[in-house]
Amino acid sequence: MKKLLIPFYIIVAVTALAGCQKELERTNVNPNEPTVVQPDYLLSNGIKSNVDTYWGNDATMETSLLYVQYWAKIQYPDPDRYIPATTNIQTVWNNFYAQGIQDFTTLAQLGDSLHNPNYKAVATIMRAWIFQQLTDLYGDIPYTQAANIEKYLTPVYDSQRTVYRGLLADLKGAAQIISPSDNAIIGDVLLSGNMNSWKKFANGLRSRIALRIADRDPAAAKAVFTELAAEGNFFLTDKDTDVKLNYLASPNQNPVGRNRETRNDYRISKTVVDKLKALNDPRLSIYAALPTEPGSTNYVGVTNGLSADSASRLGFTKTSDVGAAFTATQAPAWLFTYAEQLFILAEAAQRNLISGNAADLYQQAIRASFKQYGITGKPVDDYLAQASVVYDATNYKKSIGEQKWLALFSEGLEAFAEWRRLDYPQLTPAYTGALQGKMPLRLTYPSSEQALNGNNYKAAVARQGADLLTTKVWFDIY
Template sequence: MKNKKLYILAILAIAFSSCNKELDEVNINPNAPEIPQPDYLLTGTTKTTADTYWGGTNNMNSSLLFAQHWAKVQYTEEDRFIFSNSSFTSLWSTGYAQSIAGFNKIIELGDAQGNPNYRGVALVLRSWVFLLLTDAYGDIPYSQAGKIKQFVTPVYDKQKDVYYGILNDLKTAQAALDPASGKVISGDVIYSGNIALWKKFANSLRLRIALRIADKEPAKSKQVIDEILAEGGTYINSKSENAQLFYSDSPQQNPVAASFETRNDYRISKTIVDKLFALNDPRLPIYASKTDNATPQTYVGIPNGSTNSEASAIGLANSSRPGTYFLAPKAPAVIFSYAELLFDRAEAAARGFTTENAADLYKQAIRASFDQYSIGGSAVDDYINQASVQYDAGNYKKSIGEQKWIALFGQGLEAWAEQRRLDYPQLTASVNTVLSGKIPVRFIYPGTEQSLNGQNYKNAVSSQGADLLTTKLWFDAF
């Protein structure tokens, strides 16, 4: 009887196994590849990352307000720094679950295909994502990030270690990228497979990070720059080499354009409008739209931190939206511009890290910013020759910081990071804000981290400081 029961159970087990096999086969989509292709994955992951970087939560509704490039004319709570622990989930969740995971997969597929250029490109983009994350939050999962099979609850690495790790990754990417290898990549929506330009972008990011840590680790900063020069490396060298993603028409339009198609919450900030007026800056009509109603100034900014009633009193029709250039569906999401690169080289020279001429590079940077918007001629010379624009070697942080802030208009996360680092321009918070006269200097961690990765979250807070908008990050020395 016992043997008979075992026989019946065996028959049932075989039947169940067969049924599972049949169900598995039924559930296979014959039109979808089971192994993702690196080209499609590169396109999709790059766009997802650019959307997150340039879109609402991390750009328009936070960092652009903190940097006082934009302001809110309706629903002004965010402009008064009223946030919850769910307000900054987007950069974190997309950055880890989609961007870093996607670029890790591209690295794996590139290695499997024997194509190191996929590895190099994915390492560059993954480094950029880690940079966005640590610049915003501080200590973050890095060394164990994206290794879900090994580390379900990854530790948080200290910000200094994250920067150092990214620098190593970019150096590895630089060595992997080989334009002469004959290994072609597809799906590249930034440089169309031009590996030489990816090498320049990798070096430009290395320079950006070297300066990010310069107030805390100047010897390391100089070492990185010396390594780039010793390798014979070059940087982005014209606006045609800008690292940027060009969008298309709806539904693949720029996230800023998509927002303004259905909402009308944002205006240009009074802070930057006043600055551009004071400098007679020809970029004002590019950065700002004319008011719908005729106004004496034509371009009117909203003061950051206005209450809903204060903003309403100025009015939708009497205040300026961002310029039509930025509202166009095909406007690019700029990741790294030639203008920024020249400002970085100017600062490296001013700090004594190179022997280049800081004042000359500073002027070139301003010209490159104007050229980015096709502004040329005598207007550029007149602007640069103003006493208020002249390079001040005795306070290079002020000269470079203020002009770089203007040049980075629209790039909220980067403009905010640089304003915190250089402390120029010196911005003032509205009395209506909830941080006692302070402007946020970091994103707070997503609330889900407390429940899903609680101990590592607690360790990070214990090391870095309270999980508040006002807790300074390691790189923010002054």
């Protein structure tokens, strides 16, 4: 066989070129662009970007806040008629997976490599919080194979039951590795590096998820509360700060405030205004703004799902916008509050998942919600004394459901999940809704999943039900 002879000068040239390439790589390194991500930057950006998604246009203003009838549209009403834009559905999915799950997975890995368990714990807690939002909204989702694109380019969809069970284990593990006395973290714009607060947030999410699964799997829900009790019931107290992101001036302003800088096509819903008025609820003046029409003294909500011409005829100046507590540039974004924790414990006591007085915890929850907005004393006492507010153990879902709905005002995603689970308040579908008299019960999967992850998408739909707004998710059984 004839040998192939390569001229020596070609060998020399190739060797030289290889050496030049290596030298160029060394020369063209920008010292101002680190190749290893810093955990503090990743943590700060991860919190801010994902809370923006949670509190922003796609997941709240154009969807969940309308579905639970906190807000209504006075212009461009299609979303309020249950016709969401495909971009809204796609953006929530993309942002939570790409800016959330991926970033916090990376941060958890950094926590391991840096031998700092607190970074890993915080990353795991935030990752679990995002997964909870995703499964609450869509149902079955990629979970066990998510954020591992090198191995799973087309991740399978896990059942919602599997996701919730996994999140409970993740949160329990995160709480166990938290070290409050050492391993300080920086970049924490949510809880200022207070690891006890992070542990309470993790436990609060565990208790929240336990109630999510309680109708389907009461034994598993009971086990979660038993574990939490064995760990000392380390929850938020009235001395703690709620889990919230305090926004700053532009460009780090509240997404709702940013929205109001260029448009104003939202109003407070007539549904919530009517309820607040019926209960003589002093939070009305906080949740809603008076119409800007000179001499206006009455709060005026807008009916959800009006046609475009009907909504516009109401007039911008004659109807109430949402209050400044939620629309101001520096208004905070709440992720978990002491009031919510108490509502959870009240329901858990009623269901015999914990020991305790449900009626007393229910009253404490309402007091905590009022205190969140600076209302204390006699106005709260008078409110609680009303027959329409007094706790009804024979229909606890109504008592807790209606008051929790009022307390979660502006937390559209959590309120949407709790309304579906508790079935209170009993809302009337949008006036000209596009779902034949029904209301949305989930978001549909983004079209990109059908194109890029088709087989797993089809398997999820076959298991869960038709990919429609009206298909119930696993936890929603009533």
